[in-house]
Structures are given as C-alpha cells and as structure tokens.
Amino acid sequence: MGRASASPSRSQRKKNPSPSRDSEAQAPSFRAPFSVPELIIKKRNGQALSESEIRFLIDGFVKGKVADYQMSALAMAIYFRGMSLEETVALTLAMRDSGRVIDGRLFRGRRIDKHSTGGVGDKVSICLAPLVAACGVSVPMVSGRGLGHTGGTLDKLESIPGFKVTLPIEQFIQQVRDIGCALIGQSDEIAPADKRLYALRDVTGTVDSIPLITASILSKKLAEGIDGLVLDVKVGRGAFMKTEEEARALAESIVRVGTLAGKEVTAVLSNMDAPLGNAIGNVVEAKEAIELLHGKGPEDLRELTLVLGAEMLLLARIAKNERDARRKLESAINDRSGLRVLRQVVEAQGGDPFCVDDPSRLPRAPRIVPVLSKKRGVVQAIDALEAGLLAVSMGAGRTRADQPIDPLVGIVLHKKIGDRVGVGDTLCELHLAEHHEPEPFVTRALSIFQIGSQASSPKPLVIDIVRKQSLGA
Numbered sequence: 001m002g003r004a005s006a007s008p009s010r011s012q013r014k015k016n017p018s019p020s021r022d023s024e025a026q027a028p029s030f031r032a033p034f035s036v037p038e039l040i041i042k043k044r045n046g047q048a049l050s051e052s053e054i055r056f057l058i059d060g061f062v063k064g065k066v067a068d069y070q071m072s073a074l075a076m077a078i079y080f081r082g083m084s085l086e087e088t089v090a091l092t093l094a095m096r097d098s099g100r101v102i103d104g105r106l107f108r109g110r111r112i113d114k115h116s117t118g119g120v121g122d123k124v125s126i127c128l129a130p131l132v133a134a135c136g137v138s139v140p141m142v143s144g145r146g147l148g149h150t151g152g153t154l155d156k157l158e159s160i161p162g163f164k165v166t167l168p169i170e171q172f173i174q175q176v177r178d179i180g181c182a183l184i185g186q187s188d189e190i191a192p193a194d195k196r197l198y199a200l201r202d203v204t205g206t207v208d209s210i211p212l213i214t215a216s217i218l219s220k221k222l223a224e225g226i227d228g229l230v231l232d233v234k235v236g237r238g239a240f241m242k243t244e245e246e247a248r249a250l251a252e253s254i255v256r257v258g259t260l261a262g263k264e265v266t267a268v269l270s271n272m273d274a275p276l277g278n279a280i281g282n283v284v285e286a287k288e289a290i291e292l293l294h295g296k297g298p299e300d301l302r303e304l305t306l307v308l309g310a311e312m313l314l315l316a317r318i319a320k321n322e323r324d325a326r327r328k329l330e331s332a333i334n335d336r337s338g339l340r341v342l343r344q345v346v347e348a349q350g351g352d353p354f355c356v357d358d359p360s361r362l363p364r365a366p367r368i369v370p371v372l373s374k375k376r377g378v379v380q381a382i383d384a385l386e387a388g389l390l391a392v393s394m395g396a397g398r399t400r401a402d403q404p405i406d407p408l409v410g411i412v413l414h415k416k417i418g419d420r421v422g423v424g425d426t427l428c429e430l431h432l433a434e435h436h437e438p439e440p441f442v443t444r445a446l447s448i449f450q451i452g453s454q455a456s457s458p459k460p461l462v463i464d465i466v467r468k469q470s471l472g473a
Contacts, residue, residue, distance in 0.1 A: 036060065036070050043077040051090040058094040058193050068200060075197065075206040083211035088253065089260045091211065095219035098193035104225030106173050107138040110316040111226045114141070114308055115217055117241065117250070118150035119234040120388040121275035125153045125183065126289035128305050128312075130341035133180030134332040135309075137316040140176045140224045141183050142190060146397045146405075147202070149238065149388030151285065154185045159283035159407035161363065163351035179344045191219040202401065208240060214253045218261065228264035228315035230308055231255075235463060236273035238384025244269065244463060251466040259468045266311045269463040270304055274382045274417055277301035281396040281410015283362050284431060290359045293339040298416070300461055306330070307462055365408040365431035369438045371445040373421045381450040382417060390444050395433060409433055411445065418455050 034056050043049055049057075057074065060066035083091065104111050112132070116122055129139045143165075146152030154165045165185045167175070175182040186195055194216050201207045221229050231254055234240070235247035251267035258265030277298045279288040291297045292305065310325035319325035332338040339356065347353040355361045391397055395406035412429045415421055427449050430441050 036066055040073050043081055046081045048084050048087055054090045055094045058098055062098045062193050072200045072204045075201055078211055079206040079209045085256060088211045088214055088257050092215040092218045092257055095191055095193040095215055096222045099191050100189040101223050102225035107176050109138055111138045111140055112228045112312045112316050113221055113226045114230045116232040117234050119272040119276060120238040120384040121277045121280045123156055123285035123289040124305055127292045128309055129181045129183055131329055131332050131338035132309050132312045134337040134341045135313055135328045136318050138176050139181035142186055142220055142224055149385060149392055155405055156282045156286045157183055159286050160351040160355055164349050175348050180341055186220055190223045194219045210250050210253050214257050218258055222261055230311045231267040232308055233267050233269050234272035235269055236271050238388055239272035255466055255468055264315050267466040271459050271461050272384055275384050275387050278413040280387055280391045282407040284410040284412055287359045287362050290356055293342055295333055303461055363408055366434045367432040369430045369432055370426045371428050371442050373425045373427050375451045376422050377451045377453050378455045379415050379417050379419050379449055380452045380456040383448050386448045406433055
C-alpha cells in the first residue's frame with residue numbers, strides 16, 4: 001500500500017521527533033479527525049452529527065479521551081436540540097459496540113427480551129421471563145436497579161436469599177442455553193458507554209431525553225444478541241412519562257430505531273396511575289411474582305404479564321396469533337412449567353429454590369402494621385407516585401445510585417380501585433423495619449387512597465400497542 005505522503009527528511013525528524021506512547025495518551029487529539037469542542041458546538045447549534053462523529057465521541061468517552069464534563073455538555077446539547085432518527089440509530093449502535101456484543105447464534109432458537117421504563121409495583125420480569133422461556137423462547141434478560149420512586153428488578157431478585165445478579169458473560173450464555181433464560185444486571189462488558197453516560201445524565205438533569213433514553217435502552221438490549229424486544233412503556237402519575245403523548249413518542253422512537261438496527265421491536269403502552277399488583281417493595285414483590293406462577297396473584301399483574309408475553313411469543317414466531325400465544329402462556333402457568341423454569345434460574349444463580357416452591361419461606365419484615373380506613377365508600381384512585389415515594393421513605397428504594405436498600409420493607413395493598421370499604425377496613429399493610437415509628441408512615445399511607453361515594457370509571461391497563469407495521473417502519 002502506498003504512503004499518504006513522502007517520508008520526512010532527517011532534519012525534519014530531528015526537529016519534530018515522533019511522540020512517545022505516553023504523549024499520545026496525553027494528547028489524543030494529535031491525529032483525531034474531529035475536535036470534541038467543535039462537535040459539542042455543532043450539536044448545540046442544532047446541527048446533525050454524522051455517524052463517524054458520533055462514533056468518535058463514544059469511542060473517545062470510553063477510552064478516556066473525551067472528558068466527563070465534555071460528554072455532560074454534549075448530553076445537555078442533545079437534551080435541548082434533540083437528534084434525528086439517523087443520529088439516534090448511530091448513537092445506539094456506537095454505544096452497543098462500546099463493549100462486547102454477544103453472538104445470538106450461541107443461543108437456541110429466537111432470542112426475545114422485554115424491558116420496562118419503570119413503574120410502581122412492576123415485578124413483571126420475574127414471572128414473565130421464565131414463563132416465556134417455558135414456551136420455548138430464549139430470554140437473555142439484562143435488568144436494572146431501582147432509582148427514585150420506581151423499583152428495580154435486580155433489587156427484587158436479590159431479596160431472594162442467595163440470588164446473584166452478577167454472572168460472567170460465558171455463564172450467562174450457557175445458562176440461557178441450558179435453562180432458557182437468565183436474569184442479570186449490566187456488566188462492564190455490556191455497553192459500558194451507556195453505563196457511564198447514564199451516570200452523568202442522572203446528575204446533570206438530562207435523563208428524560210427521548211434520543212438518549214432510546215439509545216440507552218436499545219444499546220444494552222442489542223448487545224445481548226436478541227432478535228426482538230418487547231418494551232413496556234409506562235404512562236401516568238407513577239411513571240417517568242406522565243402523558244400518553246410523551247409515552248407514545250418514546251415508544252415510536254424505540255420501535256423505529258430498533259427496526260433500523262435490524263431487530264423486531266414492539267412497544268406496549270400501559271397505565272401507571274395506580275400501582276401494578278398489590279405489592280410495592282422488594283421481597284413482597286418477588287413473592288407476588290412467584291405466586292403468579294403458582295396460579296395466584298392479582299388480576300392486573302396477570303393480565304399485563306399475558307399481554308407482554310403474548311407479544312414476545314409472536315416475535316419469536318412460536319404463536320400463530322395473540323389468542324394462541326395467550327393459550328400457551330396460560331398453559332405454562334397451569335402446568336407449572338413456568339414455575340419450574342424460575343426454580344432452575346434461582347438455583348443456577350445461587351438463590352434458595354425452596355422459596356420458589358413455597359413463597360412463604362421468603363424473609364419477612366419484623367413489623368407489619370395495618371392501615372385502617374377512616375372513611376366509608378369506594379376506592380376511586382390509588383396514587384402510584386405517592387405510594388412509590390412512601391416505599392422509598394421506608395427504605396425500599398433509593399434516591400442515589402449508591403444508597404443501600406432494605407429488601408424487607410414495603411407496602412401490600414388490601415384494597416384496589418373500585419373496591420368498597422368501610423370504616424376500620426384494612427386498606428393496606430406496611431412492612432416496616434424494627435426501628436421505624438409507624439405513625440408517620442400510616443398517616444402518609446392514608447393519603448394514597450382517594451375514597452368517594454361513587455366508583456370512578458376505570459382506566460384501561462393497556463392503552464395501546466405500537467408495532468413497526470403501524471408506523472410504516
């Protein structure tokens with residue numbers, strides 16, 4: 001191959017000696033095709049970044065050549081100026097490629113995952129993943145921790161004694177091959193750019209940017225080697241997306257970007273004005289999810305699990321239609337095959353499998369205090385946001401990523417929207433730590449329930465389903 005230019009003369013080499021490896025590390029822009037400040041300014045001014053410019057920034061960020069403060073400035077520019085569809089695809093793929101991308105051919109059959117944008121009482125992944133795996137789908141699921149008023153799947157799983165959410169990638173792959181699914185947290189090998197960028201977004205007020213959310217979610221999922229993804233976009237008071245308009249914009253963004261990245265993506269918009277299920281916390285939610293696989297549990301949790309599971313089976317090509325998919329899932333509940341898969345997952349990841357056989361073996365909070373109604377009437381609303389904030393104040397959640405949580409504390413609802421109550425009826429139970437003074441928590445719990453003389457019109461649990469066909473993608 002020919003040289004791009006003539007070799008320098010001996011005098012030139014003496015005058016401009018080649019830089020050492022150390023000096024190259026200190027001055028990475030010596031041969032860089034772009035300047036980081038110029039790209040920040042370009043996005044600040046509302047111009048589109050090219051794929052090569054985006055990859056230059058992400059690669060430099062991971063390698064330490066783009067400083068945290070520079071990436072924070074870029075995130076803020078994206079927050080205000082947005083990104084085109086092409087830019088968002090480029091950002092997603094650059095973040096995916098910042099770490100290891102698992103070869104999906106290492107798994108058996110179609111690989112389908114599910115992701116939730118976060119809600120109060122959302123323990124669906126714990127029962128959904130083994131249920132779908134029992135139907136013959138490979139489910140390599142990488143989940144997250146709770147932050148703010150929403151809970152995290154990893155914290156709930158770790159409330160099962162001994163359960164480990166950190167696995168070497170090779171063990172993760174082998175477990176999905178052997179059992180059909182694995183439930184782990186994001187490792188340093190999977191999309192490290194996302195892990196670092198999210199930490200900056202969290203402290204710089206740039207979390208709720210649709211291009212950044214889209215790239216964050218999809219970069220991790222695409223690195224798992226999946227064929228398809230079902231997204232549960234929560235909308236309402238207890239969700240990050242408060243309005244249907246916001247939720248739909250995010251759903252459409254993820255479906256479009258995922259499709260352009262070569263994957264099949266479906267997004268379900270689900271209501272989060274009220275908590276999902278009866279349990280809010282960690283061990284109480286794990287218990288409720290396990291009970292669903294025993295054929296028990298609240299109706300709203302079961303219904304959303306079946307809706308999301310049906311979409312996963314459709315993407316996996318093992319169901320002819322939604323009715324067929326639901327029949328397969330209900331069969332996996334009734335014959336306990338979903339429960340058997342969860343038992344295998346728990347045992348493989350170091351947890352106590354007997355807690356799956358008998359959920360009453362799970363640890364309990366030392367104090368359980370009933371919250372009694374002071375009114376007579378009908379439950380018209382249960383404020384998901386206030387319920388989530390109450391659980392956090394009890395120690396079930398965190399407001400900073402480094403905060404510890406108490407896995408035993410939480411709330412268990414005894415009344416749902418539409419239920420009639422009398423004075424003295426139990427609205428919910430508070431699962432408290434030994435040191436807690438119950439009265440302030442009881443007072444706050446009462447404010448979660450809106451009780452009136454007449455029942456209000458219930459909102460649908462599933463608002464809409466967004467597929468690529470409906471977008472023309």
